Amino acid sequence: MTSVRIAGVGMTPFDSHPERTGRELFGSASNEAIDDSNVPRGDIDALFYGNFMGAFAEGQNHQGPLMADAAGLSVPATRFESACTSSGVAVREAVSKIRGGEADVLLVGGMERMTNEPTSFVTEALATAGDELYEGRAGMTFPGAYALMANAYFAEHGATRADLAEIAVKNHAHALENELAQYQREISVDDVLEAPLVADPIGVYDASPITDGASAAVLVSDEYARERDLDAPVSITGTGQGTDQLALQDRASLTRTPAAERAAEEAYADASIGPDDVDLAEVHDCFTIAEVLALESLGFYDRGTGYQAARDGETTRDGDLPVNLSGGLKAKGHPVGATGTAQIVELTKLLRGDHVNSDAVSDAETAITHNAGGTVASVTVHVLEVVA
Amino acid sequence: MSEPRTAFDSFVDALAAGEGYFLECSNGHASLPPRHVCPDCGDASLERRSLPERGEVESHTIIRVPAPQFEADAPYPLAIASFGPVRLTGRLENVDPDGGDVEVGLPVAVDVRETDDHRFVVFTPQ
Ligand SMILES: [Zn+2]
Numbered sequence: 001m002t003s004v005r006i007a008g009v010g011m012t013p014f015d016s017h018p019e020r021t022g023r024e025l026f027g028s029a030s031n032e033a034i035d036d037s038n039v040p041r042g043d044i045d046a047l048f049y050g051n052f053m054g055a056f057a058e059g060q061n062h063q064g065p066l067m068a069d070a071a072g073l074s075v076p077a078t079r080f081e082s083a084c085t086s087s088g089v090a091v092r093e094a095v096s097k098i099r100g101g102e103a104d105v106l107l108v109g110g111m112e113r114m115t116n117e118p119t120s121f122v123t124e125a126l127a128t129a130g131d132e133l134y135e136g137r138a139g140m141t142f143p144g145a146y147a148l149m150a151n152a153y154f155a156e157h158g159a160t161r162a163d164l165a166e167i168a169v170k171n172h173a174h175a176l177e178n179e180l181a182q183y184q185r186e187i188s189v190d191d192v193l194e195a196p197l198v199a200d201p202i203g204v205y206d207a208s209p210i211t212d213g214a215s216a217a218v219l220v221s222d223e224y225a226r227e228r229d230l231d232a233p234v235s236i237t238g239t240g241q242g243t244d245q246l247a248l249q250d251r252a253s254l255t256r257t258p259a260a261e262r263a264a265e266e267a268y269a270d271a272s273i274g275p276d277d278v279d280l281a282e283v284h285d286c287f288t289i290a291e292v293l294a295l296e297s298l299g300f301y302d303r304g305t306g307y308q309a310a311r312d313g314e315t316t317r318d319g320d321l322p323v324n325l326s327g328g329l330k331a332k333g334h335p336v337g338a339t340g341t342a343q344i345v346e347l348t349k350l351l352r353g354d355h356v357n358s359d360a361v362s363d364a365e366t367a368i369t370h371n372a373g374g375t376v377a378s379v380t381v382h383v384l385e386v387v388a
Numbered sequence: 389m390s391e392p393r394t395a396f397d398s399f400v401d402a403l404a405a406g407e408g409y410f411l412e413c414s415n416g417h418a419s420l421p422p423r424h425v426c427p428d429c430g431d432a433s434l435e436r437r438s439l440p441e442r443g444e445v446e447s448h449t450i451i452r453v454p455a456p457q458f459e460a461d462a463p464y465p466l467a468i469a470s471f472g473p474v475r476l477t478g479r480l481e482n483v484d485p486d487g488g489d490v491e492v493g494l495p496v497a498v499d500v501r502e503t504d505d506h507r508f509v510v511f512t513p514q
């Protein structure tokens with residue numbers, strides 16, 4: 001089985017881009033990734049693309065052909081939709097296709113345009129990632145679902161809002177120098193605790209923002225990279241995916257995310273590594289509680305203890321396991337369909353040494369992504385390693 | 389009224405009539421309708437079992453930023469409550485609107501409320 005190298009990455013600033021439509025955003029990110037890869041456009045075999053709410057935000061479905069066109073390609077193009085892990089799934093499918101020998105060069109990526117609609121409209125669109133009959137009709141929202149998980153976690157393990165606030169503070173601190181991040185400003189625990197509540201106990205500063213943006217990567221087979229003598233030092237060595245029941249009410253536990261546990265187990269086995277081998281991680285902190293559940297599912301922390309990680313400085317820039325050095329979804333921003341590939345973009349740069357925060361992880365060789373859809377009903381996990 | 393009724397509508401009708409039920413497969417797995425097969429094992433033999441009258445709040449929140457169709461209701465308390473082997477999601481009624489008197493484990497009964505636009509499950513403390 002061939003291994004898969006990351007030949008190039010690109011990403012728009014994650015921000016509010018009222019003047020740029022989706023096709024412009026993806027055109028920019030994909031062009032940057034292709035330039036970065038030094039791969040001739042004509043060698044690209046297909047586009048695997050993630051998007052969640054295009055029909056809501058721009059009245060636009062069928063984005064595969066549109067985005068191939070925007071990227072300057074005339075190749076088979078498919079859109080993947082798995083809520084917030086839409087482009088994570090696209091990456092996984094691309095990895096599988098290259099490993100199977102069916103393609104040598106693939107463009108992967110994602111895009112979401114969200115800020116052009118009012119918050120209430122985006123709230124409605126995001127709620128469609130949950131179960132329409134049992135959750136949507138009761139008035140459940142996306143923050144509301146994570147609030148139910150957070151309160152159940154508090155009751156079971158004794159964590160507090162102040163513990164979760166430390167995660168938001170950490171991720172904002174990580175984004176300070178990241179020019180692609182939506183927020184480059186420090187916040188305090190008090191700022192988080194005093195911010196208005198969205199769905200108790202989740203406040204505005206516990207939640208990732210509404211964001212526009214696109215991200216892309218050029219993935220190539222190991223053979224192709226060697227033949228072309230590409231400078232592509234980072235490989236995707238492990239991939240995993242998990243699924244859980246869509247509605248929170250149908251889960252065995254409200255405080256565990258077994259889909260992420262299964263995805264992690266598969267990705268670790270695929271890469272022949274374990275949690276102890278990981279030097280840094282980008283995890284899906286759409287809400288502060290989500291980072292806690294991610295750390296426990298990835299095997300970094302025992303159940304009921306992940307909430308202490310940021311507070312105790314273990315997942316900060318200078319900690320043993322820096323988590324979300326990009327700023328995470330919280331500070332970097334969360335254009336839903338672009339987030340999965342954005343984690344790949346940020347980790348590739350962090351490992352290559354050309355990220356503004358690379359000096360914090362100069363000896364790092366192994367990294368992991370955790371990208372979750374809905375209330376973790378879909379998850380993709382990828383292991384990245386420096387191979388050259 | 390001759391609007392088409394889905395199996396989910398019928399389930400909510402049953403909840404409203406105090407005749408709530410869940411489904412049980414021949415291997416004893418519980419699930420909620422509409423179902424063709426058991427989500428745990430794929431068994432197609434699903435029998436209706438009566439939903440226990442009393443449930444228990446497993447987690448709760450206050451939705452302060454709702455979707456547009458629920459804007460008039462906000463803020464509203466929302467909970468997941470277990471009824472025997474299944475759970476339901478619904479609004480909490482007759483509680484402090486700030487949720488101060490709601491705790492995990494609170495015993496509740498289930499009912500259905502209907503507004504001009506929609507019907508939804510509600511829980512009332514017992
Ligand atoms: Zn069964």
